[in-house]
Amino acid sequence: MTGSLALPTTPCQALSRGTAADGTLAEPRCGRQPSSRAGSPGARAPGGGRSPAFPPFCRLFAARRNQTRGAGVALYMATLGLIGSGHIGGTVARLAVAAGLDVVLSNSRGPETLGDLVAELGPHARAATPAEAAAAGDWVVVTIPLKAFAQVPVAPLAGKTVIDTGNYYPQRDGRIAALEDGTSTESELLQGHLPDAHVVKGFNNIFFRHLAELARPKGSPDRTALPIAGDDAAAVAHAAELLDVLGYDAVGYGTLAESWRSQPGTPVYGLPYAGGQGDFPNAASTPASAEEIRKALAAATR
Ligand SMILES: NC(=O)c1ccc[n+]([C@@H]2O[C@H](COP(=O)([O-])OP(=O)(O)OC[C@H]3O[C@@H](n4cnc5c(N)ncnc54)[C@H](OP(=O)(O)O)[C@@H]3O)[C@@H](O)[C@H]2O)c1
Numbered sequence: 266m267t268g269s270l271a272l273p274t275t276p277c278q279a280l281s282r283g284t285a286a287d288g289t290l291a292e293p294r295c296g297r298q299p300s301s302r303a304g305s306p307g308a309r310a311p312g313g314g315r316s317p318a319f320p321p322f323c324r325l326f327a328a329r330r331n332q333t334r335g336a337g338v339a340l341y342m343a344t345l346g347l348i349g350s351g352h353i354g355g356t357v358a359r360l361a362v363a364a365g366l367d368v369v370l371s372n373s374r375g376p377e378t379l380g381d382l383v384a385e386l387g388p389h390a391r392a393a394t395p396a397e398a399a400a401a402g403d404w405v406v407v408t409i410p411l412k413a414f415a416q417v418p419v420a421p422l423a424g425k426t427v428i429d430t431g432n433y434y435p436q437r438d439g440r441i442a443a444l445e446d447g448t449s450t451e452s453e454l455l456q457g458h459l460p461d462a463h464v465v466k467g468f469n470n471i472f473f474r475h476l477a478e479l480a481r482p483k484g485s486p487d488r489t490a491l492p493i494a495g496d497d498a499a500a501v502a503h504a505a506e507l508l509d510v511l512g513y514d515a516v517g518y519g520t521l522a523e524s525w526r527s528q529p530g531t532p533v534y535g536l537p538y539a540g541g542q543g544d545f546p547n548a549a550s551t552p553a554s555a556e557e558i559r560k561a562l563a564a565a566t567r
Contacts, residue, residue: 288471312338318469326388327415345507346402347371348395349409350379350415352473353430355404362386367390371398373413404428404507406468407455412438414455423461426503431455446452447567450528452521456496463500466524467493469507470531474547475538478548480512490555492512492533492562494524516558526565533561 324432347354350370358368368390376392376396383390389424398420399405407417429452433444443449449457456464468476470492479489491513495501505515518526527533536556539548 279496325497338422343367343403344369344401345514346398346400346405347396348405349427349430350392350408352380352406353468353476354408355382355405356473357468357479357511358382358386358390359407362389364510364512365389365481366510369398369496371395373409373416387542397423404503406430408468411413411441411454412453414451417455417458419459419461422459425462427455427459427462427464427498428467428504428507428529429455429464432469432559434529447525450521450524452494452524456521463495463497463503464521465493465495465497465504466498466521467504468526469536470527472535472548475535475545478485479552481536481552482512483509487552488512488514488554489538489552490516490558492516492518492527492558494518494521494527495519502562514555516562518559518562525567526562531561531565533558533565 275390282430283448340364344367345358347358347370350358353368354372358370361368368386370376370382370386370390370392371394372379373395374396374563379392383392393401396414396418399418404426405422406428407414409417409528411431411433414431428554431451433441433451435441435445441454443454444451450466451469452464452466456462468491471479481488491508493501493504493515495504495516505517506513517523527532535545536543538551539545539554540551542548
């Protein structure tokens with residue numbers, strides 16, 4: 266069910282990645298694919314899969330590879346779009362800027378309300394509308410209350426890797442029958458709204474302060490792993506690249522239909538990063554290895 270995602274050690278390993286015969290995600294191969302900035306939509310591959318368009322990281326990485334800032338493994342000259350700039354969005358943005366990415370922030374109230382965060386993040390950050398953030402991102406993180414998923418802009422996300430942090434909390438989001446009866450998952454709802462994007466579930470199972478505190482450079486003995494799931498293997502690998510840049514290993518655990526394994530209340534939800542304590546805001550952050558995350562995912566029941 267789960268596959269550990271060993272991430273690239275050199276910039277030119279940072280692109281295409283296949284699925285090995287045992288179901289784990291294979292080591293990436295060097296290569297280039299057309300940039301998502303060119304606006305190419307996700308073409309349907311033979312067999313029905315979609316082929317995301319990713320930026321030419323080998324070249325981009327090489328331009329800034331010797332700079333080191335923050336916890337990320339190295340600096341990518343690429344852009345992260347954020348739809349939602351609250352607890353998780355703001356945290357991901359801070360990690361991204363620390364790793365050398367440009368970020369484009371957005372929220373529901375308008376770019377003018379994000380001045381403080383933009384000022385804190387510095388020249389690699391700007392605020393925009395959700396549609397502009399979607400268009401600008403090489404990856405786009407959707408990190409808003411689940412109830413707002415239908416407001417996410419559709420057209421500018423075509424062909425892009427969209428990382429969905431959303432969790433279903435009925436007291437906040439209202440009752441959603443398909444989630445109550447288990448016929449869908451949060452990220453399948455978003456994927457249904459974004460048919461030409463490649464949705465990957467990620468960052469949903471870690472308390473935002475722990476996410477800020479547990480980022481480590483690649484190779485650190487206490488590097489933490491985060492689970493990711495998605496229907497498109499290339500997009501899952503692309504999301505894993507982002508996690509690596511931000512300071513995390515990745516554990517793939519299947520399709521969006523299987524992403525219930527990281528939903529609220531499951532063993533992997535917050536607990537591994539909180540020393541097993543359910544009171545996340547008052548729990549010290551605790552590193553969690555890929556093996557721990559894999560075991561927690563496997564222990565989930567529905
Ligand atoms: N907090 C955590 O530790 C944590 C951890 C993992 C996953 N999550 C999940 O991640 C998601 C975000 O959580 P959060 O804690 O970061 O929430 P949050 O702090 O309340 O921030 C939500 C952000 O979404 C924006 N937003 C709301 N509706 C929007 C819309 N229609 N279009 C664009 N932006 C919109 C808000 O902007 P405005 O303020 O302008 O409305 C705000 O910037 C939720 O599904 C949550 O369950 C949270």
